[in-house]
Amino acid sequence: MERVPILKIGDILLVSIQVDMSDQTAIQLQEDLAERIVATGCHGVIIDITALDIVDSFVGRMLSTIASISKVLDAETVVVGMRPAVAITLVELGLSLNGIRTALNVERGMELVAASRADDWDEAADDEGTETTATA
Amino acid sequence: MALSAEQGGRLAHLLSQHADRLTNRWTEIVASSLRGRLSRAELARQVQELHRALVDAGRQGVADLADEHGGELRAVLSELSTNRARQGFSATETAISVFALKDALLELMEEEKGDETLRDFVSFSALVDQMGLFTFETFVRARESLIADQAEQLLELSTPVVKLWEGVVAVPLVGTLDSARAQVVMERLLQTLVDTGSPYAIIDITGVPAVDTQVAQHILKTVVAARLMGADCIISGIRPQIAQTIVALGIEFGDIATKASLADALRHVLRLTGVETTARRPRRES
Numbered sequence: 001m002e003r004v005p006i007l008k009i010g011d012i013l014l015v016s017i018q019v020d021m022s023d024q025t026a027i028q029l030q031e032d033l034a035e036r037i038v039a040t041g042c043h044g045v046i047i048d049i050t051a052l053d054i055v056d057s058f059v060g061r062m063l064s065t066i067a068s069i070s071k072v073l074d075a076e077t078v079v080v081g082m083r084p085a086v087a088i089t090l091v092e093l094g095l096s097l098n099g100i101r102t103a104l105n106v107e108r109g110m111e112l113v114a115a116s117r118a119d120d121w122d123e124a125a126d127d128e129g130t131e132t133t134a135t136a
Numbered sequence: 137m138a139l140s141a142e143q144g145g146r147l148a149h150l151l152s153q154h155a156d157r158l159t160n161r162w163t164e165i166v167a168s169s170l171r172g173r174l175s176r177a178e179l180a181r182q183v184q185e186l187h188r189a190l191v192d193a194g195r196q197g198v199a200d201l202a203d204e205h206g207g208e209l210r211a212v213l214s215e216l217s218t219n220r221a222r223q224g225f226s227a228t229e230t231a232i233s234v235f236a237l238k239d240a241l242l243e244l245m246e247e248e249k250g251d252e253t254l255r256d257f258v259s260f261s262a263l264v265d266q267m268g269l270f271t272f273e274t275f276v277r278a279r280e281s282l283i284a285d286q287a288e289q290l291l292e293l294s295t296p297v298v299k300l301w302e303g304v305v306a307v308p309l310v311g312t313l314d315s316a317r318a319q320v321v322m323e324r325l326l327q328t329l330v331d332t333g334s335p336y337a338i339i340d341i342t343g344v345p346a347v348d349t350q351v352a353q354h355i356l357k358t359v360v361a362a363r364l365m366g367a368d369c370i371i372s373g374i375r376p377q378i379a380q381t382i383v384a385l386g387i388e389f390g391d392i393a394t395k396a397s398l399a400d401a402l403r404h405v406l407r408l409t410g411v412e413t414t415a416r417r418p419r420r421e422s
Contacts, residue, residue, distance in 0.1 A: 078366075079366075080366060082364055083365075084323060084326030084327050084329075084330060084365065085323075086364075087326060087361040087362070087364040087365045088322060088323065088326070088357075088361050090361070090364055091357045091360050091361045091364070092357075096360060096364070097364060101366075102364055102365060102366035103335070103366035104329060104333050104334075104365060104366045104367055105333055107333075108333065108366065
């Protein structure tokens with residue numbers, strides 16, 4: 001059975017899907033990814049689907065599930081590199097991949113993850129800041 | 137009524153015997169119907185060419201325009217009607233160029249009345265009818281291919297994707313948006329997003345004369361597809377009447393940003409990307 005490799009780059013896990021997804025591969029990927037997120041403590045997951053010619057409802061659901069799992073483990077998921085033909089097909093099918101963030105390429109995806117982490121930190125800092133000013 | 141080999145021979149004989157007189161009369165009738173929109177010399181050349189092809193076909197014993205002896209004649213006819221179609225003549229005017237032969241022939245045959253004359257004329261005129269119909273068909277085909285070519289050119293012409301800023305592309309839509317054009321626009325825009333890596337696209341509909349539910353549907357689909365790929369779309373150039381139509385039709389653009397002008401949309405995108413735009417203070421001439 002083929003396994004999808006998961007690469008760690010800084011604070012981000014990069015999953016590049018190069019093979020046709022089957023049920024087994026998808027389940028294996030979900031398990032591997034969950035384990036890696038916990039083991040590495042990463043806060044971002046980038047799924048690269050540049051190589052996928054076809055994204056059907058099955059792959060769409062798999063992406064949603066991965067996003068939900070990562071969310072629970074406090075990691076942001078970004079799907080990158082969707083081809084125009086794939087996007088058009090998804091729209092025609094009425095699948096809008098709710099709850100999944102997207103970016104044009106891996107670089108943009110990493111920027112997006114970094115930006116959202118920065119926002120989180122800002123919010124946390126703001127909360128603390130208001131507390132300290134209140135006590136002062 | 138099909139032409140027999142004998143009749144074909146007689147036709148060829150008749151045509152070649154009075155060649156000059158016949159072609160002159162033929163040209164005259166055609167010229168009067170075209171009202172001087174084609175030069176006399178050009179017409180005479182076309183008529184003579186037809187005449188020659190007809191004589192050849194008659195000698196070879198053409199029974200029907202569709203058989204193998206009619207090949208040369210068909211080629212001449214189709215060239216004639218294709219040219220006429222491109223020059224903008226009507227179908228009737230084109231067909232008359234062929235049917236005029238009947239009048240010219242009748243005048244000739246009345247002078248040389250024989251036992252078989254009536255029968256011959258009916259057969260000849262059946263052949264001429266076939267020629268006329270063939271001309272008509274070729275004419276329509278030429279016109280249709282002309283229209284198809286133009287539609288394709290229009291499709292090619294009218295959908296440029298332009299780069300406005302680093303990471304910002306725009307599609308100025310011009311003309312009515314039907315399904316085929318919307319598809320082309322959508323594909324081209326999405327491909328440009330991938331090629332340039334631009335995360336923002338502005339769809340400008342200033343040049344779209346009317347927005348109905350179908351057009352709105354096409355635009356919405358494009359926006360959703362771009363979002364799936366990780367790019368944001370802004371719709372700009374909504375004219376007052378179009379804004380009223382959109383509301384009256386109950387079209388919902390949801391959380392898609394809409395701006396009145398392309399400038400507003402660009403300013404909006406620049407603000408999102410963190411580019412500052414400030415007016416430089418005018419320098420006073422002292």
